Amino acid sequence: MLQLLDQVRIILINTTHPGNIGGAARAMKNMGLSELVLVEPRCFPSEEADRRAVSAKDILDKAVVVDTVEEALEGCGLVLGTSARERRIPWPLFDPRDSAEQAKQSLQKGNKVAIMFGREDRGLTNEELQKCHFHVHIPTNEDYSSLNLAAAVQVLSYELRMSLLGEHPLEQKNAEDWDYELADAGEVEKMMVHLEQVLTEIEFLDPENPRQVMARLRRLYNRQRLDTMEVNILRGILASTQKTIAKSQK
Amino acid sequence: MLQLLDQVRIILINTTHPGNIGGAARAMKNMGLSELVLVEPRCFPSEEADRRAVSAKDILDKAVVVDTVEEALEGCGLVLGTSARERRIPWPLFDPRDSAEQAKQSLQKGNKVAIMFGREDRGLTNEELQKCHFHVHIPTNEDYSSLNLAAAVQVLSYELRMSLLGEHPLEQKNAEDWDYELADAGEVEKMMVHLEQVLTEIEFLDPENPRQVMARLRRLYNRQRLDTMEVNILRGILASTQKTIAKSQK
Numbered sequence: 001m002l003q004l005l006d007q008v009r010i011i012l013i014n015t016t017h018p019g020n021i022g023g024a025a026r027a028m029k030n031m032g033l034s035e036l037v038l039v040e041p042r043c044f045p046s047e048e049a050d051r052r053a054v055s056a057k058d059i060l061d062k063a064v065v066v067d068t069v070e071e072a073l074e075g076c077g078l079v080l081g082t083s084a085r086e087r088r089i090p091w092p093l094f095d096p097r098d099s100a101e102q103a104k105q106s107l108q109k110g111n112k113v114a115i116m117f118g119r120e121d122r123g124l125t126n127e128e129l130q131k132c133h134f135h136v137h138i139p140t141n142e143d144y145s146s147l148n149l150a151a152a153v154q155v156l157s158y159e160l161r162m163s164l165l166g167e168h169p170l171e172q173k174n175a176e177d178w179d180y181e182l183a184d185a186g187e188v189e190k191m192m193v194h195l196e197q198v199l200t201e202i203e204f205l206d207p208e209n210p211r212q213v214m215a216r217l218r219r220l221y222n223r224q225r226l227d228t229m230e231v232n233i234l235r236g237i238l239a240s241t242q243k244t245i246a247k248s249q250k
Numbered sequence: 251m252l253q254l255l256d257q258v259r260i261i262l263i264n265t266t267h268p269g270n271i272g273g274a275a276r277a278m279k280n281m282g283l284s285e286l287v288l289v290e291p292r293c294f295p296s297e298e299a300d301r302r303a304v305s306a307k308d309i310l311d312k313a314v315v316v317d318t319v320e321e322a323l324e325g326c327g328l329v330l331g332t333s334a335r336e337r338r339i340p341w342p343l344f345d346p347r348d349s350a351e352q353a354k355q356s357l358q359k360g361n362k363v364a365i366m367f368g369r370e371d372r373g374l375t376n377e378e379l380q381k382c383h384f385h386v387h388i389p390t391n392e393d394y395s396s397l398n399l400a401a402a403v404q405v406l407s408y409e410l411r412m413s414l415l416g417e418h419p420l421e422q423k424n425a426e427d428w429d430y431e432l433a434d435a436g437e438v439e440k441m442m443v444h445l446e447q448v449l450t451e452i453e454f455l456d457p458e459n460p461r462q463v464m465a466r467l468r469r470l471y472n473r474q475r476l477d478t479m480e481v482n483i484l485r486g487i488l489a490s491t492q493k494t495i496a497k498s499q500k
Contacts, residue, residue, distance in 0.1 A: 023398065023401075026398060026401075027398070027401055029391060029393075029394045030390045030391055030394055030395065030396070030397050030398075030401070031390065031391060032390075032391040054396075054398075055394050055396075056394065089429065090428055090429055095412070096408075097412065138408070139411060139412065139415055140280045140281065140282075140411075141279060141280055141281060141282040143279075144279045144280055144305050144306065145280065146280070146304075146305070147280050148273065148276055148277070148280075148304075148400075150398075150401070151273075151276075151277055151280070151400070151401065151404045154401045154404050154405060155404060155405065155408050158346075158388070158405050158408075161389060162345070162347065162389065165389055199487065199490075201494070202487070202490040202491050202493075202494040203490060203493075203494065204486060204487050204490035204491075213483060216479065216480060216483060217483065220474065220476070220480050223474050224470065224473050224474035226470070229466060230466060230470050233463060233466055233467065233470075236454055237449065237452070237454050240449075240452040240453060240454035241452050241454075241491055243452075243453075244451070244452040244453065244495055245494055245495060245498055248495055248498030248499045249498045
């Protein structure tokens, strides 16, 4: 079961201190994780990162650096984002233990799992958090809640390993067979872009004053883990809407 | 219950790198622990320790430095030692989760609990380990098992906090904190009827040959427990679609 840890992708976004990247790599390797993706790190590769990684330098060597969160999430069926604060729109929120259990179920169905960690000073943006199926909150002391980035990666990686070790066997109720594969994050993202476009065309959405419509729709469609057939249906609806409008205008 | 964390003493023995002492203090404070005892640290106080501790400098300021393990353990009713390796004499060995549960029971009986962490390179000596009621082993990747000292303190402190918080601390919060009430079945049903009507108008749905489109859409929207705002948004989209089509046809 532990080999499923190979299907977990740790994503660090806009990391400022290279030492934290190294510390994260070490925490990952200690727990058996190996796939690291960096979105626009301030400084990488870096000697400081190598030094902190110690024997986990191989993880840094094969780390992939990308420009956008979308690239980082490509191919992932379940997306988790770590969050320290209350957000304006509440999102499904789990502690690291329950998050690891969710991740395990997804891994067992053959999905890749992404866990996003934000900037040292401000975490993930609202936009990034809205790309997540759910948020992970590490319960912290209210008087001092800002966890070191590598420490947060350590806690999540540890919980993933614990859940896959299965020392505390959990119910498999939710692991029933589904009839279609779950859609990956990229497909859902394309659908959201298509949806936004159509909503603008039908003047439901005012680009000048979008309010929180798209955030709410993202939350809705991420909350439920869309399968590939559902994404096809929803995109079909969008395409038909556009076709009907075009035809009427002729 | 969390105030019992005040009765936990973290003991670091012969720490070589002051940065690790600072990192440990930060991990402790993030999780609500406060009592740090250092047995013959190589270099303390230290600027590097202060730097890594960030806002947990108060823990370093009141840390007690002693010469012997016996002094460090004074007044503690339960003593745990972290151990990465198999020892010659098998000792009761628990993972961090079960260790935290044991610690919790001891704390609830009014005991002070000590957790000892050894040297960066060789951990605790056999003599030190034999002073423990039981050993804690953080499950690690066999190919790379040497956890950073501050990371080990992080994992143990996290598990202590989790055990004192009780199971699934966020579950209740998810239920309480949602911003809108869940929609009732009648509202969702009206939305589904409206949806079917629009899908027919845009010729996505053929009433003569509906296949399973509506069944799939019903499953999709029922799976996620829509809230009232989401139902409003979805109905608004349907209404705007109809309005746009009507306008184009004029």
